[in-house]
Amino acid sequence: QSGNTIAIVISDDGHGLDEDRIAAKAIATGLITTAERSAMSRDKILNLVFEPGFSTAEVVSNVSGRGVGLDVVRQNLEKVGGSIKVSSQPGHGTLFTMQIPLTLSIIAGLTVEVSGQRFAIPQSYVEEIVQASTTALDLSHMGETALITFRGNRVPCLMLADVLGVDTSADDARDPTLVMLRLATGDLFALAVDGIHNHGDLVVKPLAPAVMKSGLYAGSTLLDDGQPVLLLDVANIAAAHDLVSDARARALQPVADEAAKPAHALPRAMLFTDFKGRRSAVRLELVQRIETAPVSAIDCSGPRPRVVIDGLILPLIDLPDTPIAALENAGRVRLLRLSDGACELLVAVRQVEDAVELAGPLIPVPEDPLAEAVTLVDGQPVTLIDAHELFARYGEQPVATGRPRCSLPADDWARTILAPLVTSAGYEIVPPETADPQTIAIVFDEVFEAAEALGRGLTGPVIRLRDRPEATTDSDTIYRYDRDALLSALTSAARFAHRPGGRA
Structure with missing residues (x-):
């Protein structure tokens, strides 16, 4: 996207368009004269390929030679206020640029x-x-x-x-x-x-x-x-800021001298520091991505901590053992999400440093099954984690968690403003008539009071919204634009959704 237009660029690295052949065909078909040809620039000659019925093909087939393809493309673009241009470099390829106006x-x-x-x-x-x-x-x-x-x-x-x-x-x-x-x-x-x-x-x-x-x-x-x-x-x-190169495929200049690079590819690893200040690394191929999760997403009720990420319950490990108190003090924790293609697990880290090449020798550590080797990175010792032992010991198939369900008021404000917030927080929005006792109901306070008065109170967790910022006599309501309070109430309601009659 550039300005109020969207640019679509299609290119190839083929032979390029033959300017002389296009011009000769245009003269032969009467599209231009010889005098006009001599006065035309290369760009104008190349753009003749968009003329109706124009083709340089010698034989007409089911797919080429009729001269209607590019003509139809240009006509349809012009109908919506767009345009198309072509540029070509002999021996290097051809580039088509389409400009389409942006409305919404x-x-x-x-x-x-x-x-x-x-x-x-x-x-x-x-x-x-x-x-x-x-x-x-x-x-x-x-x-x-x-x-x-x-x-x-x-x-x-x-x-x-x-x-x-x-x-x-x-x-x-x-x-x-x-x-x-x-x-x-x-x-x-x-x-x-x-x-x-x-x-x-x-x-x-x-x-x-x-x-x-x-x-x-x-x-x-x-x-x-x-x-x-x-x-x-x-x-x-x-x-x-002059950051666009002239050549489309310009390679970035490496910092290191190319001649100094080894002939064979070096193993790459993600370097990190654990909560005890020790530097470790895990092979880069295992790292799916780096996550940041609130400590509230960590469940320590079982023998091994687990974290809910993207609707999955994944095992959490920390190398070496990190006191959960250290994670709680951090508020939010950085996690390396590792995968072997079948299992996933998370490693809690204090700091993710960078992806590095392991140029030094890998020295085995037979006394530590979780350590594949020890090597030097920037002159400092780094422990490379043994992936086989790691997944053999901690790997589990991801367990899917159903998203918590939430019903909203039936009005335009809830649909256009409240619904995106609730959805982005990880909740599934369902119609009120399909709600069950585990469904969180977000209602306006006057609707809640009317339902209670009629003896039709809601059975599941309820979040009551008020229209005004200041609370009245009932402090059990939330101002509808208090984002933090609303998200906090959703989290609390989801946690106790199994309790019928719960209130947020």
Whole structure:
């Protein structure tokens, strides 16, 4: 997406379009004259392929030679106000660029924060999210350009606050979060933000032309809490800072000398620090992703802790044994989600450092079954976890958990504003008539009181909403726009949903 249009680029690496052959065919069919041919630029000649009935094929078949394919494409694009262009380089390939006007679209987006303001980024650009405090990142400057070392490559880094020209707080000592963005050209760059909020589907609307001229924004959207945010125009921001390469397949320059690389591929591992300050690593192929979960999601009632992630109950291990009190003090805990293709498990870690290559020798540790080897990373000893022993000892088939059910008031506000919040919190919305004693009912207070007066009180957990911020005589209600209180009540209600007549 660029501005108020969506660009679709289709390319190949074939022979390319033959300018002379196209021109000769156009002259032979009377489409242009020889004099017109001499005055035409290469781009105009190439665009003759969109003319009705034009084809350079010598033989007409069921699939080619009729000259209607590209003509139909152009006609349909023009019907919706779009356009199509073609460019070609002999011996390198052909590139078609289609521009389609944006009226209203739904895209997957990532919400970020900078200087207390929130903005959205199309998720299609997001390659990875990295904490700037990660020790493997090396920040340097080349003139006015900031560069970081990422996966052995030099990557340009932009500060979103500087790009947008917003003031930054001198008292904010938080390490920035880096959103790694990859453009359609293959170029990679980092965008530094203060924090990440959430991700989800965003309904994007066009902006006024005066705002679009800034080149910074591609549209606007409303978040679940009703706050309007601007969608960043990633492609234009990158182009304005000279981050787009001329060649579509330009490879990033490695930091290390290519000649110094070993002939064979080195094993790669995810390096982390446990809650006792010890550095360990697990082979990168096992890491499905890095999770962050609230401590409230950890269940310690059984012989082994478990965590609910994405509707699955997964075993939690910590290497070595970490007191659960240490996790509780953290509030939220970072987890490595590991998979062997059949089983999944979670490893609680204090800090995820980076993916590294294990260039040093792997020294076996026969006295520790969970240790495959010990090696050196940056001159420090690191224990490489034995994956076979790990999954043999702790691996379990994921157990699916049914999402808690919730019924909502039957009005437009609940459908358009409340429902997205409840759904994003992991609850299944069901009609009130299908509710059972385990279904959480969210009702307005006056409806609840009327039902109680008629002797038709609800049997399951109930969350009562009020219209005004200030509570009246009954403190058992929640203001309908108090997001934190509402989410907390949902969590409590889900926990005690098995108790008939429960109240949140």
